[in-house]
Amino acid sequence: MALAGPPDGSDLADALRKRPLRRPGENLIVVALVLCAAVSIATTFAIIYVLFSDAIGFFREISFWHFFNPGNEWQTLFDPRSFGVWELVLGTVNVTLWSMVIALPLGLAAAVYLSEYAHVQTRRFLKPLLELLAGVPTVVYAYFALTFISDDVLLPLLGGNVSFFNSLSASIMLGVMILPIIASVSEDAMASVPRDLREAAYGLGATRLEVAFRVVFPAAISGIMAAILLAIARVIGETMIVAVAAGSTPNLSLSPLESIQTMTGYMLQVALGDAARGTTDYTSLFAVGALLFLMTFVLNVAAQIIVRRFREAYE
Amino acid sequence: MSAAETTTQAAVTLQAEGSVARRQTWSRASRWILLVATLLGLVVLVILGIDNAIVGIPSLDWDFLSNYPSRFAERAGIRSSILGSVWVLVFTVILAIPVAVGAAVWMEEFAPQNAILTTVRLNIANLAGVPSIIYGILGLAVFVRLMELGPSILAGALTLALMILPMTVITSVEAISQVPPSIREGSLALGATRWQTVWNHVLPGAMPGILTGTILAVARAAGETAALIMIGAFTFIAFDPSLSFGGLFDSFTTLPIQVYNWTIRPQPEFRANAAAGIIVLMVAVIGLNALALVVRDRLRRN
Amino acid sequence: MSIRVRATTPTDDQAREALRGKPAAEHKPSQNVAKPEGELAFSISDLSLWYSGKQALTRVGLDIPRKKVTALIGPSGCGKSTLIRCLNRMNDLIPGVTIEGNVTYRNADIYGSDVDPVEVRRRIGMVFQKPNPFPKSIYDNVAFGARVNGFRGNLDDLVESSLKRAALWDEVKDDLKKSGLALSGGQQQRLCIARALANNPDVILMDEPCSALDPIATLKIEDLMRELATDYTIVVVTHNMQQAARVSDYTAFMLTDEEITGQLIEYAPTETMFTQPADQRTEDYISGRFG
Ligand SMILES: Nc1ncnc2c1ncn2[C@@H]1O[C@H](COP(=O)(O)OP(=O)(O)O)[C@@H](O)[C@H]1O
Ligand SMILES: [Mg+2]
Numbered sequence: 001m002a003l004a005g006p007p008d009g010s011d012l013a014d015a016l017r018k019r020p021l022r023r024p025g026e027n028l029i030v031v032a033l034v035l036c037a038a039v040s041i042a043t044t045f046a047i048i049y050v051l052f053s054d055a056i057g058f059f060r061e062i063s064f065w066h067f068f069n070p071g072n073e074w075q076t077l078f079d080p081r082s083f084g085v086w087e088l089v090l091g092t093v094n095v096t097l098w099s100m101v102i103a104l105p106l107g108l109a110a111a112v113y114l115s116e117y118a119h120v121q122t123r124r125f126l127k128p129l130l131e132l133l134a135g136v137p138t139v140v141y142a143y144f145a146l147t148f149i150s151d152d153v154l155l156p157l158l159g160g161n162v163s164f165f166n167s168l169s170a171s172i173m174l175g176v177m178i179l180p181i182i183a184s185v186s187e188d189a190m191a192s193v194p195r196d197l198r199e200a201a202y203g204l205g206a207t208r209l210e211v212a213f214r215v216v217f218p219a220a221i222s223g224i225m226a227a228i229l230l231a232i233a234r235v236i237g238e239t240m241i242v243a244v245a246a247g248s249t250p251n252l253s254l255s256p257l258e259s260i261q262t263m264t265g266y267m268l269q270v271a272l273g274d275a276a277r278g279t280t281d282y283t284s285l286f287a288v289g290a291l292l293f294l295m296t297f298v299l300n301v302a303a304q305i306i307v308r309r310f311r312e313a314y315e
Numbered sequence: 316m317s318a319a320e321t322t323t324q325a326a327v328t329l330q331a332e333g334s335v336a337r338r339q340t341w342s343r344a345s346r347w348i349l350l351v352a353t354l355l356g357l358v359v360l361v362i363l364g365i366d367n368a369i370v371g372i373p374s375l376d377w378d379f380l381s382n383y384p385s386r387f388a389e390r391a392g393i394r395s396s397i398l399g400s401v402w403v404l405v406f407t408v409i410l411a412i413p414v415a416v417g418a419a420v421w422m423e424e425f426a427p428q429n430a431i432l433t434t435v436r437l438n439i440a441n442l443a444g445v446p447s448i449i450y451g452i453l454g455l456a457v458f459v460r461l462m463e464l465g466p467s468i469l470a471g472a473l474t475l476a477l478m479i480l481p482m483t484v485i486t487s488v489e490a491i492s493q494v495p496p497s498i499r500e501g502s503l504a505l506g507a508t509r510w511q512t513v514w515n516h517v518l519p520g521a522m523p524g525i526l527t528g529t530i531l532a533v534a535r536a537a538g539e540t541a542a543l544i545m546i547g548a549f550t551f552i553a554f555d556p557s558l559s560f561g562g563l564f565d566s567f568t569t570l571p572i573q574v575y576n577w578t579i580r581p582q583p584e585f586r587a588n589a590a591a592g593i594i595v596l597m598v599a600v601i602g603l604n605a606l607a608l609v610v611r612d613r614l615r616r617n
Numbered sequence: 618m619s620i621r622v623r624a625t626t627p628t629d630d631q632a633r634e635a636l637r638g639k640p641a642a643e644h645k646p647s648q649n650v651a652k653p654e655g656e657l658a659f660s661i662s663d664l665s666l667w668y669s670g671k672q673a674l675t676r677v678g679l680d681i682p683r684k685k686v687t688a689l690i691g692p693s694g695c696g697k698s699t700l701i702r703c704l705n706r707m708n709d710l711i712p713g714v715t716i717e718g719n720v721t722y723r724n725a726d727i728y729g730s731d732v733d734p735v736e737v738r739r740r741i742g743m744v745f746q747k748p749n750p751f752p753k754s755i756y757d758n759v760a761f762g763a764r765v766n767g768f769r770g771n772l773d774d775l776v777e778s779s780l781k782r783a784a785l786w787d788e789v790k791d792d793l794k795k796s797g798l799a800l801s802g803g804q805q806q807r808l809c810i811a812r813a814l815a816n817n818p819d820v821i822l823m824d825e826p827c828s829a830l831d832p833i834a835t836l837k838i839e840d841l842m843r844e845l846a847t848d849y850t851i852v853v854v855t856h857n858m859q860q861a862a863r864v865s866d867y868t869a870f871m872l873t874d875e876e877i878t879g880q881l882i883e884y885a886p887t888e889t890m891f892t893q894p895a896d897q898r899t900e901d902y903i904s905g906r907f908g
Pocket of ligand 1: 668672692693694695696697698699700711
């Protein structure tokens with residue numbers, strides 16, 4: 001069949017006119033895509049609604065002041081019951097503190113090594129391997145914390161100074177878990193420090209160590225801060241490790257050797273019991289959950305803002 | 316300024332001396348110190364893994380894989396938890412991936428560049444940081460109680476689907492944005508509509524990236540424990556989930572939950588069971604991560 | 618980082634061939650290379666360099682006099698930056714670089730096996746094409762070298778004298794805590810010069826130091842170069858021939874042609890070079906006929 005040749009243009013004006021319903025199928029598809037994106041927005045609203053509607057129920061029974069008063073214990077099992085969330089928050093702070101003591105030096109060292117010292121090939125091989133640490137199921141870390149770290153190492157080593165359930169065993173495993181977050185995000189920040197600055201420093205006779213810690217590290221500091229915030233957010237939301245290994249006794253202590261309870265640990269404890277719907281036990285789950293949500297939200301937003309500032313500074 | 320004086324010295328030596336030598340010694344040592352610090356976490360994991368293998372391997376036999384759980388450690392197995400895990404994960408993927416890819420396609424290809432898109436982006440970034448136990452609470456309130464699904468496979472899959480949605484959207488957006496614009500322009504210039512372009516050119520190009528993200532998300536969901544305990548999946552299951560539509564409403568348990576169950580038993584016999592369960596779980600998770608790496612490498616090469 | 622640096626011509630010809638791809642060994646180094654009078658800062662002979670096997674310099678040889686300004690000119694991509702970065706071992710930092718030949722600095726072999734590149738760079742400072750102050754205060758920028766070196770003298774005095782020497786003091790003396798990035802481009806470049814001077818170097822290498830600057834800032838840097846040449850050896854890369862003519866005592870012209878990458882065509886006192894070039898290609902270049 002011969003080609004028809006170029007059209008003579010007689011119906012061109014008509015053919016090119018925009019017709020909104022020309023492809024109804026295509027419009028339906030776009031609507032479906034919008035709905036997919038809307039699912040994420042709906043999820044956020046659902047989380048906020050679920051947490052805060054039952055949290056409000058909780059605060060009808062228990063006053064805000066009682067909940068946040070640092071003088072009150074968290075004692076929900078026996079009468080007189082008391083809901084001073086400070087003890088749970090401090091439990092969370094406890095494991096956050098000690099896990100950061102472990103993960104921060106190691107994670108930053110790894111970031112500096114990967115960005116300033118490692119061969120390209122070494123980095124390509126080592127980084128995914130390191131990231132695997134964040135992919136290990138947390139229940140596995142929980143088991144390691146309780147049986148290996150606490151039972152096989154800490155108890156024989158420290159004897160009576162450490163309780164069977166203790167914050168240290170959980171913190172060690174939490175530290176290993178967040179190591180790749182700190183390393184990876186900080187390394188990204190260091191890698192985006194312009195080459196110019198490194199050359200300037202080497203040109204002045206700085207050693208590799210000095211270039212890494214006196215030039216690249218300070219220039220990447222905001223990215224490193226973001227990494228730390230993300231790691232903290234991850235720790236305070238982590239449940240299994242602390243629920244299994246850190247204990248279930250709310251405790252106003254920052255000692256790594258004592259048994260404590262974190263916010264997430266308490267939440268899991270409620271889930272494992274069968275608190276009837278509408279009781280204060282049940283609604284306290286949502287009050288603690290809402291507080292946890294707010295804390296992680298603030299940390300994540302802060303990290304994002306810092307990262308964006310950092311990008312703007314170097315692009 | 317003493318520059319002029321020093322430069323008049325006759326012979327120069329360029330060997331490191333004094334403070335430079337000291338600084339270089341530190342710098343060379345730092346390479347090894349930093350390398351050791353980098354590897355320390357991995358070394359800890361490897362030691363724990365070996366220790367765990369020693370405890371767990373003796374229990375790891377066909378009976379262990381094919382038995383239901385039991386009060387007696389030596390008779391207990393992971394049949395129902397493996398089946399439960401597989402079942403829940405299959406439905407999680409079916410529920411999450413189309414929605415995630417759809418959202419990503421909208422964001423990259425159709426969304427107007429305005430405040431709505433920015434909001435959606437920020438929202439997804441924040442959802443990715445929400446702790447899994449919060450997703451568990453959401454599942455408990457919405458799927459288990461409000462929709463009255465009970466602690467069923469469907470409720471579990473819906474919960475995990477919402478949990479992995481943000482990370483799959485993020486990886487899909489990345490994969491789609493890496494498809495070169497020339498491919499879109501080529502297709503559009505031939506008179507294809509935007510959706511035809513997306514379906515025939517953009518999505519196939521983004522497929523390896525989407526696949527990598529999906530596999531990593533499955534690995535994450537496969538290890539999830541807290542969210543499922545939250546919706547009430549911490550139960551004793553001694554039957555296989557039914558392979559029918561009704562099976563969606565069966566209660567279930569998963570491998571990580573079973574490991575947790577054995578971990579918190581006070582009787583030491585169960586420690587070996589937990590260790591054996593962990594071996595199975597870690598093989599699955601490392602296998603999935605390795606698979607994701609292979610897929611990503613393929614993508615890079617093509 | 619994998620750097621293979623060779624100080625002398627290796628005997629293993631096969632390994633050399635494998636690295637080069639195309640043999641350029643038949644290339645005869647240029648005859649039009651003047652021998653400067655007086656004391657020498659650098660003596661370069663038979664210098665070749667490869668980036669991951671891709672040749673960038675071919676058998677370059679020239680002597681650079683002390684306390685003079687020597688300009689490297691030539692079209693873009695001819696290897697000027699590569700050559701100048703060989704003089705303080707900056708190329709060591711690029712993975713996959715192979716270097717052959719000899720570079721001596723006041724009779725000491727820069728690539729000798731016991732030579733420390735940090736020591737080399739401390740004595741041979743560098744100023745880059747794009748001003749690259751650290752994101753720190755002006756004061757901290759200038760003090761950087763002294764601090765890493767564990768300087769024990771009066772840091773304030775050092776910062777002041779370096780900034781004065783770089784003709785920047787009057788513009789910044791009231792605001793030394795200001796970020797170096799807040800300065801104008803020309804000021805930033807003088808800050809980078811001050812930073813190099815604070816290290817008390819003997820040589821300052823400048824790789825197109827004015828190419829990112831406006832004409833007025835450029836003039837200031839050129840004046841500064843002339844002034845610094847009383848105490849320092851200066852090697853400056855430029856693709857601006859007027860600049861070379863204005864500031865330099867000696868000029869080297871480099872070229873990459875179809876066969877030979879990064880060769881030295883001619884080296885002579887600047888006046889001779891610009892009035893009576895010996896090589897036709899030099900004449901073509903300085904009269905603007907190509908490049
Ligand atoms: N880091 C590098 N890696 C690979 N090739 C490079 C690198 N730097 C420069 N080159 C190449 O070496 C040649 C000379 O570059 P350069 O010395 O920067 O030239 P000039 O400064 O004269 O413009 C060019 O072909 C350039 O592409
Ligand atoms: Mg250059």
